[in-house]
Amino acid sequence: MMDNSYNAIMARKNDIIRNAVGMDYSEFERGGITFDYEAMMDATGYTIEELQRVQAMFSIGNTPLIELKNLTALARKCASKGKGARIFIKDEASNPSGSFKARRACTSVYHAKKLGYKGVIAATSGNYGAAVACCAAMAGLKCIVVQECYDSKGIGQPEIIEKARKCEALGAEVVQLTVGPELFSTVLQLLEETGYFNASLYTPFGIAGVETLGYEVAMQCRERLGKDPDVVVCTNAGGGNLTGTARGLRKAGCSAKIIGASVNLKGLHMASDDQFNRKSFTTGHTGFGVPYAVDPDHSDVPRSAARPLRYMERYVTVTQGSVFYITECLASLEGLEKGPAGNTSLAAAFRLAQDMDEDQIIVVQETEYTGAGKHINPQLSFARQNGIEIIFGDPKDEIPGKSIILPAHPSLIQVNDMDLDHIRRSRIKRAVGSHKDELTDEDIRYLIEETNSNEEFVRKAVAEL
Amino acid sequence: MAKKSDWVQIHNIVLNPEERSSALPEDTKSHPLEVWMKGWLQQDAKLGDEVEVITRVGRRAKGTLVDERPYFRHGYGELVPEVLMIGEMVRNITFGGDE
Numbered sequence: 001m002m003d004n005s006y007n008a009i010m011a012r013k014n015d016i017i018r019n020a021v022g023m024d025y026s027e028f029e030r031g032g033i034t035f036d037y038e039a040m041m042d043a044t045g046y047t048i049e050e051l052q053r054v055q056a057m058f059s060i061g062n063t064p065l066i067e068l069k070n071l072t073a074l075a076r077k078c079a080s081k082g083k084g085a086r087i088f089i090k091d092e093a094s095n096p097s098g099s100f101k102a103r104r105a106c107t108s109v110y111h112a113k114k115l116g117y118k119g120v121i122a123a124t125s126g127n128y129g130a131a132v133a134c135c136a137a138m139a140g141l142k143c144i145v146v147q148e149c150y151d152s153k154g155i156g157q158p159e160i161i162e163k164a165r166k167c168e169a170l171g172a173e174v175v176q177l178t179v180g181p182e183l184f185s186t187v188l189q190l191l192e193e194t195g196y197f198n199a200s201l202y203t204p205f206g207i208a209g210v211e212t213l214g215y216e217v218a219m220q221c222r223e224r225l226g227k228d229p230d231v232v233v234c235t236n237a238g239g240g241n242l243t244g245t246a247r248g249l250r251k252a253g254c255s256a257k258i259i260g261a262s263v264n265l266k267g268l269h270m271a272s273d274d275q276f277n278r279k280s281f282t283t284g285h286t287g288f289g290v291p292y293a294v295d296p297d298h299s300d301v302p303r304s305a306a307r308p309l310r311y312m313e314r315y316v317t318v319t320q321g322s323v324f325y326i327t328e329c330l331a332s333l334e335g336l337e338k339g340p341a342g343n344t345s346l347a348a349a350f351r352l353a354q355d356m357d358e359d360q361i362i363v364v365q366e367t368e369y370t371g372a373g374k375h376i377n378p379q380l381s382f383a384r385q386n387g388i389e390i391i392f393g394d395p396k397d398e399i400p401g402k403s404i405i406l407p408a409h410p411s412l413i414q415v416n417d418m419d420l421d422h423i424r425r426s427r428i429k430r431a432v433g434s435h436k437d438e439l440t441d442e443d444i445r446y447l448i449e450e451t452n453s454n455e456e457f458v459r460k461a462v463a464e465l
Numbered sequence: 466m467a468k469k470s471d472w473v474q475i476h477n478i479v480l481n482p483e484e485r486s487s488a489l490p491e492d493t494k495s496h497p498l499e500v501w502m503k504g505w506l507q508q509d510a511k512l513g514d515e516v517e518v519i520t521r522v523g524r525r526a527k528g529t530l531v532d533e534r535p536y537f538r539h540g541y542g543e544l545v546p547e548v549l550m551i552g553e554m555v556r557n558i559t560f561g562g563d564e
Binding site: 005006070073074077119142143144149150152154158161162164165168171172173174175176177178179180181182183185186193194269271272273274275325328329331332333372373375376377378379380381382384385390392406409410 | 479480484485486488489490492493496497498499500501502503504520521522523524537539540541542543544545547548550551552554555556558559
């Protein structure tokens, strides 16, 4: 009889993961603190053309790029004369399963099928679960989705419940847990029990799948507008959306500035049972965005392929109230009813556009599906039931977990810049660990790439450790 | 009373509070880690009984029977009038209202 205690399962972690991803991550370690990220990405063995072909087999990709003319007009009313870039949105909700996550899931599911796995498992409370379930349905594979869903009173976020429903609708088994990172041990136990593929959000297959999104953005802008976008804004949580999109843009030779955007949930602890249902966003927020940027490898694979600091040129936050507000703007002004979390980058873009010239292009690279539970009305209603104050006012006064402040006027929507250099220094500290005195020139080069910085910055940061 | 072959929900304690990760905040660590699963019931049983189910992927799982014929109850929530007000506000600003 297998010992399935928490410690026994965690002790078998490396073996379980190796069997469940069909990839030996130790091949990419280069000694010291360095690992070869590009070699890991190349190990998927899929070029961007092959990924496009695979995704086309699943009817994924080639989503519309929609110009938001009325929202642009509203932004221009808030901007000084001559300012207010044209805002475009990539309607990723029109993918099967209703989000860009279909791109991420498809490659993993395709690869699992090719390697002969009978099923796939994903740990996620988000759109990714539905995406894996959807692709597994198409590939004839079985699927288990493991969710962090309830607080200790058994109350679930309506948004997460909806995602459970969608996964079940697409034929998946959904395993639901209370709050806590030990969910990982349940995932490992299921991987071991079933022998299924670990369709982790963070394998190179998943991230490579998102590259087609960035590639399409560049190509669609060139075809329609005759030029590249000036700015692409990506909602940032675990970092895979931004990483994959940025890599795709670069593969298309596009040098658009890449800006990450997260909902500000400062002060709320992600592993807190009490605060679990005081968050009105279950993803796209700083509670994931910052820790995953600083330490991408604390995911469910040994080395994460989502490394947003390598690509992010600016990182801004917006408030919960601003994202709910812009979601309603999208419905009222553009006739597009979409889920709120994906509109984090839209709220940021609405403000960022106001600092750009009218002839410039800013692209919001995703939308997500909406439905019961996963919509501003049930999310605001749930917040109000949980004692969160919802008022019109100045979003800068919002206190996550206590209030949601809907802008009294659209000109009050602001972005706040995160100190990206501070996050880079934290990344360096985390990567270096206890190896400060043993760093080689190769390690320094690795840290420069990890933080998209330069030698002077890295050496200074290391010296200050 | 649930019958064999009914679709049901079961519940288990995965970790007791004293078995939980030391890195957790106190308000989380004071509770057990719990899990809920669904499947086809393998014997007649009543709520609270220890039962076995066969899940959607064909796994056998054991646990306490907590719900018979579970269904989703989430919806669009209660009226949030502010949502209507946002719509009016931005249409007026963008298109000039009734003027």
